[in-house]
Amino acid sequence: MELMEWVKIQTLYDTEKHALKTANIVATTEARLANQPQGPQYEVETRIEPVKEKWQIFWRKVFIGNKTGCGGGCDSCSSEPLPKKTLAKVLPFLQRPV
DSSP states (O other), X not given: OEEOOOEEEEEEEXXXXXXXXXXXXXXXXXXXXXXXXXXXXXXXXXXXXXXXXXXXXEEEEEEEEXXXXXXXXXXXXXXXXXXXXXOOOOOOOOOOOO
């Protein structure tokens, strides 16, 4: 596993609860940005530490492997193209004479 360095978020939070909530948001957002549909996959670790009666968040990405995509063995994907949708019919709007 490849570990990246810890990144410090500059904002200090008043309560541990608020810091934990923000750390969870950071972990989710960074994981979504880092992971590719087919390619490198990362897990995001967070930690919070007390700093002068406030709380600070640290996070880092951990490389967990590469996602290669479909192996083709489950037959869940169809090789046939999706059926073409029928076009909707447009009804003209008639104005009444005044």
